[in-house]
Amino acid sequence: xxxxxxxxxxxxxxxxxxxxxxxxxxxxxxxxxxxxxxxxxxxxxxxxxxxxxxxxxxxxxxxxxxxxxxxxxxxxxxxxxxxxxxxxxxxxxxxxxxxxxxxxxxxxxxxxxxxxxxxxxxxxxxxxxxxxxx
Amino acid sequence: xxxxxxxxxxxxxxxxxxxxxxxxxxxxxxxxxxxxxxxxxxxxxxxxxxxxxxxxxxxxxxxxxxxxxxxxxxxxxxxxxxxxxxxxxxxxxxxxxxxxxxxxxxxxxxxxxxxxxxxxxxxxxxxxxxxxxxxxxxxxxxxxxxxxxxxxxxxxxxxxxxxxxxxxxxxxxxxxxxxxxxxxxxxxxxxxxxxxxxxxxxxxxxxxxxxxxxxxxxxxxxxxxxxxxxxxxxxxxxxxxxxxxxxxxxxxxxxxxxxxxxxxxxxxxxxxxxxxxxxxxxxxxxxxxxxxxxxxxxxxxxxxxxxxxxxxxxxxxxxxxxxxxxxxxxxxxxxxxxxxxxxxxxxxxxxxxxxxxxxxxxxxxxxxxxxxxxxxxxxxxxxxxxxxxxxxxxxxxxxxxxxxxxxxxxxxxxxxxxxxxxxxxxxxxxxxxxxxxxxxxxxxxxxxxxxxxxxxxxxxxxxxxxxxxxxxxxxxxxxx
Numbered sequence: 001x002x003x004x005x006x007x008x009x010x011x012x013x014x015x016x017x018x019x020x021x022x023x024x025x026x027x028x029x030x031x032x033x034x035x036x037x038x039x040x041x042x043x044x045x046x047x048x049x050x051x052x053x054x055x056x057x058x059x060x061x062x063x064x065x066x067x068x069x070x071x072x073x074x075x076x077x078x079x080x081x082x083x084x085x086x087x088x089x090x091x092x093x094x095x096x097x098x099x100x101x102x103x104x105x106x107x108x109x110x111x112x113x114x115x116x117x118x119x120x121x122x123x124x125x126x127x128x129x130x131x132x133x134x
Numbered sequence: 135x136x137x138x139x140x141x142x143x144x145x146x147x148x149x150x151x152x153x154x155x156x157x158x159x160x161x162x163x164x165x166x167x168x169x170x171x172x173x174x175x176x177x178x179x180x181x182x183x184x185x186x187x188x189x190x191x192x193x194x195x196x197x198x199x200x201x202x203x204x205x206x207x208x209x210x211x212x213x214x215x216x217x218x219x220x221x222x223x224x225x226x227x228x229x230x231x232x233x234x235x236x237x238x239x240x241x242x243x244x245x246x247x248x249x250x251x252x253x254x255x256x257x258x259x260x261x262x263x264x265x266x267x268x269x270x271x272x273x274x275x276x277x278x279x280x281x282x283x284x285x286x287x288x289x290x291x292x293x294x295x296x297x298x299x300x301x302x303x304x305x306x307x308x309x310x311x312x313x314x315x316x317x318x319x320x321x322x323x324x325x326x327x328x329x330x331x332x333x334x335x336x337x338x339x340x341x342x343x344x345x346x347x348x349x350x351x352x353x354x355x356x357x358x359x360x361x362x363x364x365x366x367x368x369x370x371x372x373x374x375x376x377x378x379x380x381x382x383x384x385x386x387x388x389x390x391x392x393x394x395x396x397x398x399x400x401x402x403x404x405x406x407x408x409x410x411x412x413x414x415x416x417x418x419x420x421x422x423x424x425x426x427x428x429x430x431x432x433x434x435x436x437x438x439x440x441x442x443x444x445x446x447x448x449x450x451x452x453x454x455x456x457x458x459x460x461x462x463x464x465x466x467x468x469x470x471x472x473x474x475x476x477x478x479x480x481x482x483x484x485x486x487x488x489x490x491x492x493x494x495x496x497x498x499x500x501x502x503x504x505x506x507x508x509x510x511x512x513x514x515x516x517x518x519x520x521x522x523x524x525x526x527x528x529x530x531x532x533x534x535x536x537x538x539x540x541x542x543x544x545x546x547x548x549x550x551x552x553x554x555x556x557x558x559x560x561x562x563x564x565x566x567x568x569x570x571x572x573x574x575x576x577x578x579x580x581x582x583x584x585x586x587x588x589x590x591x592x593x594x595x596x597x598x599x600x601x602x603x604x605x606x607x608x609x610x611x612x613x614x
Contacts, residue, residue, distance in 0.1 A: 016484075016519075018483040018484060019431045019434060019435055019483070022427075022428075022431060022483075023428060023431065026424075026428075039484060039522070039523050040522055040523070042522070043522075043523065063519060063520045063522075063548070063549050064522055064549045
């Protein structure tokens, strides 16, 4: 939490499942993060430009622009931002489709929020180190 | 002198006799020809011998007598001379006739032999053809015999023309008993009649057969096709029978399994739902706002889960044909209000506006209120799912008196359905477009259940959509 205290990291949560996003957002806010939410891919791209988040949590199954498509478009705008995929299944087929776009990890919806947080922190630390070295 | 005179006399006699001979010969050969013609096709091989042995001898004698008389009358010669001359002439004639006959019979024989040879050749060809047809028939028979499906051919009167061993086994009858007889003879099962009667529905139909020896029941699927002749007249029917007893049993087990699992799932669900309801209702004490917010989410999602489980139960009921409507004459307005109220909180989480555009003074119509609610929740729930933030959903009800129905519709401003997917939306387990199985009504059975319920009410359901602009699901409910 040390990092978060110095400067609040901004997390963009993208999922059409409002009832899943709300508790996750609440949990992340409670852990000291600033949270922005988007319910579909189009909205996510808009929030990416406006809010300049540090990391993105992205669901793949959304009506309209799918997560797969959204990840591709995000990479066009920002090739560096870490993306963590939110998946309803551990072995979801669609994850393979986004692997080539460069993703930092997969968070399984059924898992404990603590796991998501751990993944988030590790990803952010690694990303920071990489940024410093380059 | 006397030998010379004798010679002259003899010459004169001989020339006379030759004249007679020619007359006689023409007669004899005519007679021989007649005889030949008579026996030509009966026993041509023995023709020559027969002529020789019977008619020839008789003829010779008669000819000799005639010649002797004529010679004696014409020439005033002695009896001995006459007889000598007659004998001479007769022998000459006999030789000539014999030679002729031999030649003719030789000719006949060679003709006959070539005829025999020809016949033998054509017989050989026929035999070869027969052999190849026989081989072909045998291999076809072998194929039909070894087909695992039962094969049954009946004529237009229902008499069995062909039946393979698989069909014997499936129907529990013997081919020998049934060939040329009606399949129905000695069978009590009336359903088998469909096998031998004209069918309107040519595709497979199911037949239950209780076998004669053991009392087990078999379910057969029979696909039949009418056999027509070149003039298009029905001359029979061919049926392919397959045993689907096991498949039926599995279907039944699956339906039972789904039903029991769904019931088992509902029990703990109800316990959670009731407990949350107690906390949210503040029966057990005060609840801070943040806790209330998350308990509300829990409650909402439990209801969703119940709906999914209900869908599964309904599906098994519909498949088993066990769904019954509890219809009563009711005003629709209160149902609409209730449905919209239930879904409003969900819609609000996505800032979606729920609108109502219902004709005033709608008559009461016979509906099953729970089922109608289910259809509307399904349609509006789908609309919420597929409409982006800030969109709107409109529930419409229009009275169509002349058509004798009320048309209800749910219109959204969602992502729409592409034309190629429209015919599939009411299919069981179908999910629109790229959506996978993680959605709200993610089982893909919501719309097919809605369709079944509408049809059970005597109405119909359809969809109109434009990709990117929105979708309208409409259905009719009859006024009476």
